[in-house]
Amino acid sequence: MKKMAAYTGARIFDGxxxxxxxxxxxxxxxxxxxxxxxxxxxNTERYENIALSGGLLTAGFIDAQxxxxxxxxxxxxxxxxxxxxxxxxxxxxxxTSLLPTLITDEKNVRDAAIEAAIEAVTSDKGVLGLHLExxxxxxxxKGAHLAELMRPVNDEDIALYISTAKKIGTLLLxxxxxxxxxxxxxxxxxxxxxxxxxxxxxxAADAFARFEAGATGVTHLYNAMSQITHRSPGLAAAALxxxxxxxxxxxxxxxxxPIALRIALRAKRGSGKLFFVTDAMSLVGSDKxxxxxxxxxxxxxxxxxxxxxxxxxxxxxxxxxxxxSAIRFAVAELDVTLSESLRMASLYPARFLRVExxxxxxxxxxxxxxxLDGKLFVNHVWRSGNKLETPxxxxxxxHYDLAFR
Numbered sequence: 001m002k003k004m005a006a007y008t009g010a011r012i013f014d015g016x017x018x019x020x021x022x023x024x025x026x027x028x029x030x031x032x033x034x035x036x037x038x039x040x041x042x043n044t045e046r047y048e049n050i051a052l053s054g055g056l057l058t059a060g061f062i063d064a065q066x067x068x069x070x071x072x073x074x075x076x077x078x079x080x081x082x083x084x085x086x087x088x089x090x091x092x093x094x095x096t097s098l099l100p101t102l103i104t105d106e107k108n109v110r111d112a113a114i115e116a117a118i119e120a121v122t123s124d125k126g127v128l129g130l131h132l133e134x135x136x137x138x139x140x141x142k143g144a145h146l147a148e149l150m151r152p153v154n155d156e157d158i159a160l161y162i163s164t165a166k167k168i169g170t171l172l173l174x175x176x177x178x179x180x181x182x183x184x185x186x187x188x189x190x191x192x193x194x195x196x197x198x199x200x201x202x203x204a205a206d207a208f209a210r211f212e213a214g215a216t217g218v219t220h221l222y223n224a225m226s227q228i229t230h231r232s233p234g235l236a237a238a239a240l241x242x243x244x245x246x247x248x249x250x251x252x253x254x255x256x257x258p259i260a261l262r263i264a265l266r267a268k269r270g271s272g273k274l275f276f277v278t279d280a281m282s283l284v285g286s287d288k289x290x291x292x293x294x295x296x297x298x299x300x301x302x303x304x305x306x307x308x309x310x311x312x313x314x315x316x317x318x319x320x321x322x323x324x325s326a327i328r329f330a331v332a333e334l335d336v337t338l339s340e341s342l343r344m345a346s347l348y349p350a351r352f353l354r355v356e357x358x359x360x361x362x363x364x365x366x367x368x369x370x371x372l373d374g375k376l377f378v379n380h381v382w383r384s385g386n387k388l389e390t391p392x393x394x395x396x397x398x399h400y401d402l403a404f405r
Contacts, residue, residue, distance in 0.1 A: 005385070006047040008037050010371060013058040013339065015347045015360035023047075024057055026367045029384035033363040052371055055379060059346040059361050060096025060368030061323040064172060064248060064275075064353060065131055065219065067101045068282035074100045078113035080120040080127075087126030089285025090278070093322035094345075096368040096383045097128040097358060099172055101279075104134025104145040114164050121168045124384055128355065129170025132161075133219065137199035138176035143224040145199065152179045162191040170194070170353055174219040177202035177235075182213035189214030194353065196248075199224045200235055207238035211245055217352060220279055221247040221264060222256045240267040246352040248277035251329045252321040255279070258333050265334060275348035276330075278321040285322075328376045338376075 005026045012019040012034055023040055025032040025047070040047050068074060070089025072082045083100045090098055100120075102113045110132065117130035136157070139147040153175065165171040172194045175185070178201070185195055197207055198219030203226070218225070218239040226234025239245050240263075247268065249261060256264075268274040278284070323345050330336040330344065350359025358366045367385035370378060381388040 003046060003048040004032060005050055006035075006040055007050050007052060007057060008040070009052040010055045010057045012361065013056060013342055014362060015059055015343060018339070023049075024361060024369065026382075026385050029367050029386075031361055031363060031365045031367050031369075034361065052379075055374060056372045056376075057361070058342050058370055058372065059359055059365075060370055060381065060383060061094045061276075061345040062128070062349040062353070062355070062359060063090060063095050063098040063278055063280075063323055064349050065101050065133070065277035065279050066090060066095075066098045067103060067133075067280060068284070069280055070285040071282055073282045074102050074113060075105050075109060078102065078109055078116050080116045080123070083116055083120040083127045084123065084125045090280065090322060091126055091381055091383065091388060092285050092378070093324045094370040094372070094378045094381055095126070095323045096370070096381065097126060097355070099129050099131040099170065099353075100127060101131040101133050104137060104149050106149065110135070111160075114160070118164070118167050121170075126383060128353070129168050129172065130164070131172040131174070133174040133198070136173070136175045136179040138178045138201050140201040141176070141199045141224045141226075143199060150176075150179070153181075153184050158184060158187055161188060161193050165192045170355065172196060172217075172353070174198040175215075176200035177206045177210055180210070182209045185210050185213040185215050189216070197225075197235055197239075201226045202235055204233040204235070204238040204241075207235045208242070211238070211242055216244070217246040217248065219248055220255065220277065221249045221274075222260055223250065240264060243271050243273070246273045246275065246348070248275055248349075250279045250319055250321065251276055251326040251334070252278075252319045253329065253333070255319065261334055265336065272343065272348050272351065275344045275352060276323060276326040277349075278323060278326065279319045280321055281319065283320050324370075324372070324376065324378050331376065 006023040008023045012022050012024055019034055021037050022034050023037050069086040072085050086100055087098055120127040134145055135149045135151055136153050137150050139150055174196045176199050189195055195215040196217035196219045197215055222236050225236055228237040239247050327341045327345055330341040347359045358368050368383050371380040373379050
């Protein structure tokens with residue numbers, strides 16, 4: 001009889017609470033459960049002991065917005081191979097499932113990304129589905145996207161997105177309220193498409209109308225959206241005032257000031273609706289210092305907590321963030337507990353994307369997990385029970401000297 005793997009010697013966080021002097025039991029690609037190390041001592045015929053030297057075992061991270069990684073941008077090469085390369089670049093930092101994200105581009109590029117995702121999701125190489133961030137965005141809040149390619153959602157788009165969701169399982173659309181009607185949102189979400197509002201200058205009333213129609217999230221809270229003012233609350237206010245709406249945030253010290261992030265955390269406290277996204281570009285998991293986006297150069301600028309990625313005009317163009325660094329940033333700068341920071345990187349995005357087989361270390365879940373050291377840097381990563389053998393690259397935010405909280 002093949003032995004089950006028993007990972008011992010590390011603290012374990014199952015998504016709800018911590019376990020000391022316990023073992024994570026894995027049978028192939030599935031988690032069996034968590035048992036005390038003492039209970040395993042007299043059952044060596046059943047378990048293979050894999051001893052870890054301290055640190056923390058926690059669920060693999062899930063990233064719903066990843067434009068690139070490992071030296072490649074999805075827009076430049078919308079192929080299954082590029083999606084695998086992006087996933088591998090982020091797996092170095094604890095992300096075991098992600099949505100490759102295509103920003104606003106030509107129709108043929110979008111269609112190629114959809115075909116690539118249909119193939120990639122069957123590979124178990126970290127590609128969970130697809131995130132289309134455009135072209136149905138508002139020019140007034142274009143950010144680094146090309147305004148001339150933005151347009152409303154039409155019937156052909158709806159048919160394509162519904163068909164795609166059926167084939168890949170997880171399709172996330174970022175849509176501006178100006179470019180989609182509540183009825184169109186209702187059609188999409190009833191068919192299983194996940195809809196976020198983003199890159200929009202809409203009023204709070206327009207946002208609420210689309211939330212009521214089935215939109216369940218907001219893309220990179222505060223960024224590229226109508227802001228909070230005392231007489232004209234925009235999307236940011238509507239999102240924070242809606243207890244059922246999920247908000248992805250980019251916790252890199254550049255996209256959103258820590259004060260605004262702490263306000264969002266207080267507004268969403270107790271609901272589990274605030275989660276990390278990296279909005280990462282190709283440089284994560286790569287030794288490069290610049291890249292092209294729609295023919296424009298994006299440069300890495302050092303300084304602050306994390307390097308910043310900007311266009312020549314100073315516009316922020318995605319991030320240089322990895323998920324483990326977001327966790328460290330939240331613990332060090334936002335006064336978020338370690339347990340909540342870990343949930344924001346795993347359990348909450350799993351709930352948002354409705355993927356029930358991951359996000360926690362519990363019986364019956366996929367064996368996707370991460371071993372962190374005492375300063376919350378990644379030691380090892382497992383996906384479907386398979387250990388990553390590639391040497392881990394240095395990560396950002398390395399100046400933090402953290403201990404477990």
